[in-house]
Amino acid sequence: MSVEQPYRPLDCRHYDALELACLRGDRLHVELRDGQVLEGQAAGLQTEVDKAEYLRLHTDNGEQRIRLDQLQAITAQDPQVFAGRMVFD
Template sequence: MQPYQPLACELYDHLEVACLYGYRLKVELTDGSTLEAQALTTRTNAAKEEFLCLRGADGPLEIRLDHLLAITPLDAGSRFGRVELGGTRCPS
Protein backbone atom coordinates (compact mmCIF):
# COMPACT_ATOMS: atom_id res chain seq x y z
CA MET A 1 0.00 0.00 0.00
CA GLN A 2 1.21 3.48 -0.87
CA PRO A 3 2.12 5.94 1.92
CA TYR A 4 -0.82 8.16 2.88
CA GLN A 5 -1.04 11.49 1.03
CA PRO A 6 -3.29 14.09 2.75
CA LEU A 7 -5.90 15.93 0.71
CA ALA A 8 -5.51 19.61 -0.07
CA CYS A 9 -6.73 21.48 2.97
CA GLU A 10 -9.54 23.37 1.20
CA LEU A 11 -11.15 20.09 0.09
CA TYR A 12 -11.85 18.94 3.66
CA ASP A 13 -14.68 21.49 3.87
CA HIS A 14 -16.68 19.55 1.28
CA LEU A 15 -16.26 16.31 3.23
CA GLU A 16 -17.28 18.04 6.48
CA VAL A 17 -20.41 19.51 4.86
CA ALA A 18 -21.32 16.12 3.36
CA CYS A 19 -21.02 14.50 6.79
CA LEU A 20 -22.79 17.33 8.64
CA TYR A 21 -25.84 17.02 6.37
CA GLY A 22 -25.60 13.25 5.91
CA TYR A 23 -25.52 13.56 2.13
CA ARG A 24 -25.86 10.51 -0.05
CA LEU A 25 -22.82 10.58 -2.26
CA LYS A 26 -21.66 9.08 -5.49
CA VAL A 27 -18.05 8.24 -4.59
CA GLU A 28 -15.50 7.77 -7.35
CA LEU A 29 -12.31 5.98 -6.34
CA THR A 30 -8.81 6.21 -7.79
CA ASP A 31 -9.02 2.56 -8.91
CA GLY A 32 -11.91 3.46 -11.26
CA SER A 33 -14.71 1.98 -9.14
CA THR A 34 -17.75 3.91 -7.89
CA LEU A 35 -20.25 3.47 -5.11
CA GLU A 36 -23.20 5.26 -3.54
CA ALA A 37 -23.35 5.72 0.22
CA GLN A 38 -24.33 8.15 2.97
CA ALA A 39 -21.57 10.32 4.45
CA LEU A 40 -21.30 9.89 8.23
CA THR A 41 -18.00 11.29 9.54
CA THR A 42 -14.26 11.32 9.05
CA ARG A 43 -11.65 9.76 11.29
CA THR A 44 -7.89 9.59 11.68
CA ASN A 45 -6.04 6.44 12.77
CA ALA A 46 -2.85 6.17 14.84
CA ALA A 47 -0.74 6.25 11.66
CA LYS A 48 -2.31 9.67 10.79
CA GLU A 49 -4.22 8.23 7.84
CA GLU A 50 -7.61 9.87 7.33
CA PHE A 51 -10.80 8.08 6.31
CA LEU A 52 -14.30 8.97 5.15
CA CYS A 53 -16.83 6.85 7.05
CA LEU A 54 -19.93 5.96 5.05
CA ARG A 55 -23.08 3.86 5.28
CA GLY A 56 -23.55 1.82 2.13
CA ALA A 57 -26.23 -0.64 1.09
CA ASP A 58 -24.25 -3.45 2.75
CA GLY A 59 -23.45 -1.54 5.94
CA PRO A 60 -20.66 0.72 7.19
CA LEU A 61 -17.46 1.25 5.25
CA GLU A 62 -14.38 3.46 5.41
CA ILE A 63 -12.37 4.83 2.51
CA ARG A 64 -8.91 6.29 2.95
CA LEU A 65 -9.12 9.89 1.73
CA ASP A 66 -6.27 9.54 -0.75
CA HIS A 67 -8.25 6.79 -2.50
CA LEU A 68 -11.04 9.27 -3.32
CA LEU A 69 -11.07 10.63 -6.86
CA ALA A 70 -14.33 12.64 -6.58
CA ILE A 71 -17.56 12.95 -4.62
CA THR A 72 -20.94 14.08 -5.94
CA PRO A 73 -23.91 14.75 -3.63
CA LEU A 74 -27.08 12.98 -4.76
CA ASP A 75 -29.46 14.95 -2.52
CA ALA A 76 -31.56 17.78 -3.97
CA GLY A 77 -30.46 21.19 -2.69
CA SER A 78 -26.93 20.09 -1.82
CA ARG A 79 -24.50 22.89 -0.98
CA PHE A 80 -21.97 21.80 -3.60
CA GLY A 81 -21.76 19.72 -6.76
CA ARG A 82 -19.13 17.26 -7.94
CA VAL A 83 -15.78 17.84 -6.24
CA GLU A 84 -12.60 16.31 -7.62
CA LEU A 85 -10.32 15.20 -4.80
CA GLY A 86 -7.80 12.93 -6.51
CA GLY A 87 -4.42 14.39 -7.33
CA THR A 88 -4.91 17.40 -5.05
CA ARG A 89 -2.85 17.01 -1.91
CA CYS A 90 -1.78 19.20 1.01
CA PRO A 91 1.81 20.42 0.72
CA SER A 92 4.16 18.68 3.15
Protein backbone atom coordinates in the same frame (compact mmCIF):
# COMPACT_ATOMS: atom_id res chain seq x y z
CA MET B 1 -9.30 -1.67 1.12
CA SER B 2 -5.63 -2.37 1.69
CA VAL B 3 -3.31 0.47 0.72
CA GLU B 4 0.45 0.06 1.10
CA GLN B 5 1.49 3.58 0.05
CA PRO B 6 2.09 6.38 2.59
CA TYR B 7 -0.96 8.52 3.22
CA ARG B 8 -1.19 11.83 1.33
CA PRO B 9 -3.49 14.36 3.08
CA LEU B 10 -6.24 16.09 1.11
CA ASP B 11 -6.29 19.75 0.28
CA CYS B 12 -8.15 21.66 3.03
CA ARG B 13 -10.99 22.77 0.73
CA HIS B 14 -11.76 19.14 -0.15
CA TYR B 15 -11.56 18.04 3.47
CA ASP B 16 -13.90 20.88 4.50
CA ALA B 17 -16.47 19.88 1.86
CA LEU B 18 -16.36 16.25 3.06
CA GLU B 19 -16.69 17.36 6.67
CA LEU B 20 -19.79 19.41 5.84
CA ALA B 21 -21.28 16.49 3.90
CA CYS B 22 -20.74 14.26 6.94
CA LEU B 23 -22.29 16.78 9.33
CA ARG B 24 -25.38 16.94 7.14
CA GLY B 25 -25.46 13.19 6.47
CA ASP B 26 -25.54 13.82 2.73
CA ARG B 27 -25.86 11.08 0.14
CA LEU B 28 -22.72 10.82 -1.98
CA HIS B 29 -21.71 9.17 -5.23
CA VAL B 30 -18.04 8.25 -4.61
CA GLU B 31 -15.52 7.33 -7.30
CA LEU B 32 -12.24 5.73 -6.21
CA ARG B 33 -8.86 5.78 -7.94
CA ASP B 34 -9.10 2.02 -8.57
CA GLY B 35 -12.33 2.51 -10.58
CA GLN B 36 -14.69 1.33 -7.84
CA VAL B 37 -17.90 3.35 -7.37
CA LEU B 38 -19.88 3.55 -4.12
CA GLU B 39 -23.05 5.34 -3.12
CA GLY B 40 -24.18 6.02 0.39
CA GLN B 41 -24.69 8.44 3.24
CA ALA B 42 -21.67 10.32 4.58
CA ALA B 43 -21.34 9.23 8.21
CA GLY B 44 -18.12 10.84 9.40
CA LEU B 45 -14.39 11.32 9.01
CA GLN B 46 -11.91 9.32 11.04
CA THR B 47 -8.18 9.75 11.66
CA GLU B 48 -6.06 6.71 12.55
CA VAL B 49 -2.91 6.56 14.68
CA ASP B 50 -0.74 6.64 11.52
CA LYS B 51 -2.49 9.94 10.56
CA ALA B 52 -4.36 8.35 7.62
CA GLU B 53 -7.85 9.83 7.29
CA TYR B 54 -10.98 7.93 6.24
CA LEU B 55 -14.50 8.71 5.09
CA ARG B 56 -17.14 6.53 6.72
CA LEU B 57 -19.93 5.87 4.24
CA HIS B 58 -23.17 4.02 5.05
CA THR B 59 -24.04 1.97 1.96
CA ASP B 60 -26.66 -0.70 1.24
CA ASN B 61 -23.90 -3.25 2.03
CA GLY B 62 -23.04 -1.75 5.42
CA GLU B 63 -20.47 0.82 6.46
CA GLN B 64 -17.44 1.33 4.22
CA ARG B 65 -14.25 3.08 5.27
CA ILE B 66 -12.54 4.88 2.41
CA ARG B 67 -9.04 6.28 2.79
CA LEU B 68 -9.28 9.90 1.63
CA ASP B 69 -6.25 9.76 -0.67
CA GLN B 70 -8.00 7.01 -2.63
CA LEU B 71 -10.87 9.33 -3.63
CA GLN B 72 -10.99 10.22 -7.32
CA ALA B 73 -14.21 12.25 -7.25
CA ILE B 74 -17.44 12.69 -5.32
CA THR B 75 -20.81 14.03 -6.34
CA ALA B 76 -23.26 15.10 -3.66
CA GLN B 77 -26.84 14.09 -4.29
CA ASP B 78 -27.82 17.38 -2.58
CA PRO B 79 -26.37 20.27 -4.60
CA GLN B 80 -26.53 22.63 -1.60
CA VAL B 81 -23.33 21.10 -0.17
CA PHE B 82 -21.11 21.85 -3.15
CA ALA B 83 -21.79 22.37 -6.83
CA GLY B 84 -21.45 19.43 -9.18
CA ARG B 85 -18.69 16.87 -9.11
CA MET B 86 -15.62 17.44 -6.93
CA VAL B 87 -12.45 15.91 -8.40
CA PHE B 88 -9.51 15.16 -6.12
CA ASP B 89 -6.05 15.86 -7.54
